[in-house]
Structures are given as C-alpha cells and as structure tokens.
Amino acid sequence: MEPGGDHAVADAPREKCGVVGVSLADRAAARPLYYALYALQHRGQESAGIVTHDGFQQHSHVERGLVGDAFDEDDLASLSGHTGIGHVRYPTAGSLDKSCAQPFSVSFKSGSLGLSHNGNLVNADEVRTDLEAVGHAFTSDGDTEVIAHDLARNLLEEDLVRAVKHTMNRIHGSYSLTIAHDDTVLGVRDPLGNRPLCLGELEDGYVIASESAAIDTLDGELIRDVRPGELVVLEPDGSGYDTYQLVDSGSTAHCFFEHVYFARPDSVIDDHLVYEVRRDLGAKLWEESGVEADVVMPVPDSGRAFAAGYADAANETTAAGEPRADDDDGVEFAEGLMKNRYVGRTFIMPTQDERERAVRLKLNPIRSTVEGKSVTIIDDSIVRGTTSTQLVDLVREAGAEEVHLRIGAPPIVAPCYFGIDMATRDELIAADRSVAEIREAVAADSLAYLSIDAIAETLDASRTDLCLGCVTGEYPFDVEEEATDRAVDRPSIDDVPADD
Numbered sequence: 001m002e003p004g005g006d007h008a009v010a011d012a013p014r015e016k017c018g019v020v021g022v023s024l025a026d027r028a029a030a031r032p033l034y035y036a037l038y039a040l041q042h043r044g045q046e047s048a049g050i051v052t053h054d055g056f057q058q059h060s061h062v063e064r065g066l067v068g069d070a071f072d073e074d075d076l077a078s079l080s081g082h083t084g085i086g087h088v089r090y091p092t093a094g095s096l097d098k099s100c101a102q103p104f105s106v107s108f109k110s111g112s113l114g115l116s117h118n119g120n121l122v123n124a125d126e127v128r129t130d131l132e133a134v135g136h137a138f139t140s141d142g143d144t145e146v147i148a149h150d151l152a153r154n155l156l157e158e159d160l161v162r163a164v165k166h167t168m169n170r171i172h173g174s175y176s177l178t179i180a181h182d183d184t185v186l187g188v189r190d191p192l193g194n195r196p197l198c199l200g201e202l203e204d205g206y207v208i209a210s211e212s213a214a215i216d217t218l219d220g221e222l223i224r225d226v227r228p229g230e231l232v233v234l235e236p237d238g239s240g241y242d243t244y245q246l247v248d249s250g251s252t253a254h255c256f257f258e259h260v261y262f263a264r265p266d267s268v269i270d271d272h273l274v275y276e277v278r279r280d281l282g283a284k285l286w287e288e289s290g291v292e293a294d295v296v297m298p299v300p301d302s303g304r305a306f307a308a309g310y311a312d313a314a315n316e317t318t319a320a321g322e323p324r325a326d327d328d329d330g331v332e333f334a335e336g337l338m339k340n341r342y343v344g345r346t347f348i349m350p351t352q353d354e355r356e357r358a359v360r361l362k363l364n365p366i367r368s369t370v371e372g373k374s375v376t377i378i379d380d381s382i383v384r385g386t387t388s389t390q391l392v393d394l395v396r397e398a399g400a401e402e403v404h405l406r407i408g409a410p411p412i413v414a415p416c417y418f419g420i421d422m423a424t425r426d427e428l429i430a431a432d433r434s435v436a437e438i439r440e441a442v443a444a445d446s447l448a449y450l451s452i453d454a455i456a457e458t459l460d461a462s463r464t465d466l467c468l469g470c471v472t473g474e475y476p477f478d479v480e481e482e483a484t485d486r487a488v489d490r491p492s493i494d495d496v497p498a499d500d
C-alpha cells in the first residue's frame with residue numbers, strides 16, 4: 001500500500017471546520033451564533049448548522065450551503081433558547097450528504113446532546129466498533145457521531161466532567177469541540193491543541209469559538225485560548241464558566257498552517273495575532289532568500305501580509321543583508337494581481353483543467369505594474385502548483401521580464417489528516433520533487449520557500465510543539481502507514497481513575 005493510501009484515516013472526511021458555542025443571560029442565542037458562523041465562514045462552506053436549547057428541549061437547524069443561505073428569519077426564530085452551538089463544515093472526502101452536516105444532535109435517556117467538531121480522530125473506527133458491539137446504532141460515517149455516542153454512554157453513569165474526561169481518554173486525534181448538553185455549553189480542545197479554540201466574554205454571557213474573529217464580531221473580548229486537554233463549561237445563565245484541565249500531555253501539536261493560510265489574519269491564535277505572524281514570516285522570507293526585483297506583489301488575499309512583511313524588510317536591507325543606501329530605491333510593493341471575488345476557492349474544482357481555468361478566472365495581472373519589470377510574486381503556500389504555474393505564465397504574458405516566486409511556508413510534501421483539506425499525496429507538487437524541479441515545473445526564474453525553523457521561531461515554539469505533518473511527513477498522532485514525530489501515548493479508558 002502506498003503511504004497515505006487506503007486506510008481509515010486517509011479515507012475519512014478531513015474536516016476543516018469552524019465551531020462556536022454561546023451561553024447568554026436572557027437573549028436568544030440563535031442570532032449571535034449565526035453572526036459568529038458568518039465570521040467563521042472561511043473555515044467551511046459546505047454546510048452550516050445551529051443547535052439551541054430552551055431549558056426544556058433542543059432545537060436544531062442544519063442545512064447545506066453558506067451561512068447566509070442556510071438560515072432565514074423563520075429558522076432563526078425557531079431556534080429558541082439562550083444557549084447553543086454552531087458549526088460550518090467543509091469536508092474533502094467521505095460523504096457529502098446531510099447526515100454528516102453538523103452540529104450532530106442526539107437525544108438519549110439523560111438528556112440531549114449537540115456536538116460541533118473541528119478536526120479528525122485517528123481511532124474513530126475502533127471506538128465505533130466497540131460502541132456498535134454494545135448496541136449503539138450510527139446514522140453517519142463521520143467521527144463526530146462516534147464522540148457523541150461515547151459521551152452519551154458515559155453520561156448515563158457519571159457526571160458531565162467525568163464523562164468528558166473518559167471520552168477524551170477514549171478518542172485520539174485532533175478535536176476542538178463545542179458541545180451542548182441540554183442547556184449547558186462546553187468547549188473541549190484535544191490534549192495536543194491541534195486545532196484552535198478560544199474563550200471570550202460578551203456583555204451578557206460567554207462564547208467559545210474556533211477563532212477570536214468570531215468573538216470580535218459579537219463585540220466580545222477574547223479571554224484566552226482554551227488550553228490543550230482543557231474542558232470549559234459555560235453556566236447556562238451566562239453568568240460565568242468553569243475550567244478543568246482533564247488531560248495533561250506535556251506537549252502540544254499546534255497546526256502551523258492555521259497561521260500560514262487557514263485562519264483569518266485578524267484572529268489571535270495561541271497568543272499570536274495571525275496577521276503579525278504572516279508579516280514576520282514575510283520578513284524572514286526576505287532574510288532567508290530575498291531576491292532583488294523592481295516589484296513585490298502578493299497573491300491576493302492569502303499572500304498579502306507575507307508580501308507586506310517581505311517588502312518592508314527588503315526596503316531596510318539588501319538581499320545580501322546590507323543596510324540600503326539612501327539613493328537605493330529598494331523594491332516597490334504593488335497590488336499587481338486583481339482578484340475576482342465571485343469565484344469560489346480554486347480548490348473545489350474537481351479536475352485539473354477546471355482548476356487551471358479557475359485561477360485565470362480568479363486572478364488577472366495589472367499590466368502597468370509588471371510590464372518590463374522584474375517581479376517577485378509572494379504566496380503563502382504551494383499545494384498542487386496550479387496557482388503558481390498559471391500566475392508565472394500570466395505575469396510573463398503581461399510583460400514581466402523576470403518572475404521570481406517566494407513562498408511563506410516550507411514545501412508541502414505530505415497530506416494533512418487533521419483538519420486542513422490539502423490535496424492527496426500524489427497531487428502535491430513537492431511530494432516527490434526538489435525545489436529546483438518545482439521551479440522548473442512552474443517556470444519561474446527563481447523559487448524559494450521559507451524554512452521550518454523560521455516558522456517555529458516566529459511562533460515562539462520548538463518544532464515538537466507544532467504539527468508539521470504536511471511539511472515533514474511526520475505526524476503528532478499515530479496515523480496508520482505514516483511516520484510519527486513523537487512517542488504516541490494512548491492511555492486506555494482503564495487508566496482513568498473513576499474518582500478523578
């Protein structure tokens with residue numbers, strides 16, 4: 001079997017999703033949840049859903065499509081109650097049908113449960129098989145339902161905190177969850193903190209969300225990130241919250257790609273403002289591999305902050321690292337590529353031909369910016385190489401004399417199993433090519449990527465605090481057929497003291 005080939009995790013939906021939960025004093029939760037989902041729309045466009053609880057019963061509305069299309073006034077009015085959770089989803093594999101849309105909700109003997117999940121479990125099949133053996137019936141092939149059933153089962157016998165702890169010890173992989181147990185809203189982050197999750201205060205309650213931009217949208221204040229292995233329980237009346245450090249793994253595996261590409265630049269993740277991270281990475285890109293050129297231009301929108309940091313650094317020092325002389329004009333930072341905002345992400349085009357067409361539809365060079373000039377194009381990442389190949393070609397056609405490419409991430413050599421929908425391994429241009437070969441393939445005059453060390457330094461982290469799976473091929477979780485970069489310790493359920 002090829003690495004990354006036919007095994008459970010590779011086939012499971014790799015969900016890049018957004019989650020949110022709110023608990024308010026005496027205001028309906030539906031509309032704030034709806035606004036928060038709008039703020040998280042970039043994390044998933046396939047379906048959107050909200051589950052609320054009015055103190056007596058649970059209400060749910062889950063629909064395919066964008067947030068703005070998934071709800072109308074009547075839907076929001078029907079979602080009564082002051083507490084609830086929400087979800088936006090974009091799966092890349094697995095079933096696209098509505099049974100996988102979230103929040104997943106279920107009613108059982110001791111109440112109702114709603115679950116929103118961002119991430120991917122590595123042992124969902126194993127847990128599902130065990131639960132099926134004791135009579136649980138599943139309606140979807142997603143791993144979120146597995147978490148819901150395991151938790152529902154534990155809740156029959158123990159209190160909420162212990163039940164969550166047992167479930168956390170049973171499931172392995174990446175998960176940031178918001179959970180509604182009747183009218184109690186919880187937030188849970190996996191023991192390595194792979195996907196982001198943060199806690200915020202509103203005027204009349206509290207919010208837990210994938211990204212702080214959602215808290216800003218609700219006029220709230222970010223309190224802090226939810227810690228890896230931590231459970232946050234919001235009071236149903238919005239008056240406060242309790243936290244429990246349920247699992248202490250002693251290390252982290254924060255996804256660096258959230259900072260590079262996925263998260264909004266205005267979000268603060270694990271104490272770092274994403275925009276500043278991207279600017280710093282851009283400056284490091286200049287220090288590591290700057291090339292003198294007339295114009296520096298970003299690939300909008302993902303390359304913007306990188307290009308700004310790169311150009312600022314380039315106007316301070318030369319590519320050789322010397323201070324610029326007073327009569328040295330340095331480089332010009334220019335918006336040389338215009339983006340058509342109405343074209344969906346190139347990624348969702350199913351064939352290579354359509355992906356290429358989509359790049360041309362999406363981006364168009366401004367001739368006067370590039371004509372007769374040496375140009376450096378800055379993007380955050382190269383995945384399949386489609387965007388870079390097309391852009392180098394377009395910019396040359398528009399009259400550029402030299403086209404250099406600088407990338408704000410290391411080469412992506414392996415798939416992501418934990419929440420970002422990258423391509424499969426054989427689609428990744430860097431999976432089996434050197435940088436020189438990639439430069440040739442995209443036909444740039446020069447190409448350089450950022451180093452892994454620059455990423456770790458900018459995030460004030462050591463390599464082993466980060467999930468670098470897509471750039472090293474070594475993962476923080478135990479993925480079948482893949483290498484791991486750490487000792488994977490999986491405590492069994494029996495290791496959890498009953499009275500702990």
Ligand code: AMP
Binds near residue numbers: 302384388
């Ligand atoms: P590609 O054209 O396949 O090389 O993809 C690279 C472009 O897609 C870059 O402009 C990135 O900003 C963007 N990109 C990187 N990762 C992703 C992702 N997971 N989903 C969608 N787009 C992405």
